[in-house]
Amino acid sequence: MSICGLLVNGTTGEGLSLNVQERKQLAEEWLCQGKDKLDHVIIHVGALSLAESQELARHAAAVGATGIAVLAPFFFKPTNKDELIAFLQKVASEAPAVPFYYYHIPPLTAVKIRVEELLDGITEQIPTFRGVKFSDTDLLDLAQCINKNEREQFTFLYGVDEQLLSALAIGADGAVGSTYNYLGQKNNLMLQAFAKPDLALARKYQFLTGEFLNFVTKLGFGVAQTKAVMTFVSGIPMGPPRLPLVDASEEFIIKAKAKLESIVWPDSD
Structure with missing residues (x-):
């Protein structure tokens, strides 16, 4: 593994502090600059407004994003799995050919619905579902997700940078985090050592x-x-x-x- 892609308009990018037009402009620019350089440019399209999130999903699909991600609404919050999936499905359906990722970050959203529970039967409602950006310290939840969903071949990208090695040990596929913007080379060396393996x-x-x-x-x-x-x-x-x-x-x-x-x-x- 190495740095081969990025997530645009996420937490570090202050995506939720930008207006819709600004988020579109950033998505377009990153897709332009990343062409033939990056394997993946995933656009975060989550918003408190379902209509805005759907608009951003349509735009991401139109400009060639390799994936879209959505976090849980965090003011009027979903209280159970079914409510959360209903919201995610309404967004994913606006980009029916684009891989869809759930952005799980309960320290900021305070939505603590376990991902293990969320994944049960999710592809029946969101056929484009491909994985999770898992930004939580609950490694038990992550481990259960990986253990129970191997046949689905979902991708689990870990987002708590100081615990990446622990997540890799239980099967995380990679990482998305702010630390890699300035310590990317050092983390690549860690990934190489883990792969050898030289723990x-x-x-x-x-x-x-x-x-x-x-x-x-x-x-x-x-x-x-x-x-x-x-x-x-x-x-x-x-x-x-x-x-x-x-x-x-x-x-x-x-x-x-x-x-x-x-x-x-x-x-x-």
């Missing part, structure tokens, strides 16, 4: 990634701070976040940069 080396990479994330989390680490790290690592200005988020402080940037530079990675010994 001791893979653990070193995971522990060092966790060391950085643990440090910045104590300082207050969210989307705005992630954008700041991406900026000083890449040299590409990521711009300010949208309100109610505010820019990372200079103190945070100085401390985070110093911490990242202090880490001695196995490949640099």
Whole structure:
């Protein structure tokens, strides 16, 4: 596995803070820039408004997305599997030829319907269903999903970066996360070590990634701070976040940069 695709208009991309036209423009630009370079460009089309989500799904299909993803509505929330699937089905049906992924992120949506339960018979209602972006620490739920659905060949992409190695060990197919925007090379090396398998080396990479994330989390680490790290690592200005988020402080940037530079990675010994 390596970095071979991306998810557009997700959490780090502040997709839910953008209007519909902005989300369309970003989807189009990423599909243009990723042509012949990326294997997968999955467009997140989730919204609180079903009509907006359907509009974004139709647009993603029209401009050639390789997949669409939808998170659960998080103001008026579904309270059970059937309500959630009904919403997802209404969106998926607007892009009937595009692979569909459920974006499971209960820490932000507070929708805690277990994915294991959700997957039972889901292809009967959503024929295009292909997998889950699983952004939760409940590895028991993820393991049960993988164990029970091998014959369906669903794809499980893990979204809690500091626990990726644990997810890989129980069968996750890959990952989608913000950390890979600035530590992508290091995580590729971890994936290579895991595949050999050289678990001791893979653990070193995971522990060092966790060391950085643990440090910045104590300082207050969210989307705005992630954008700041991406900026000083890449040299590409990521711009300010949208309100109610505010820019990372200079103190945070100085401390985070110093911490990242202090880490001695196995490949640099």
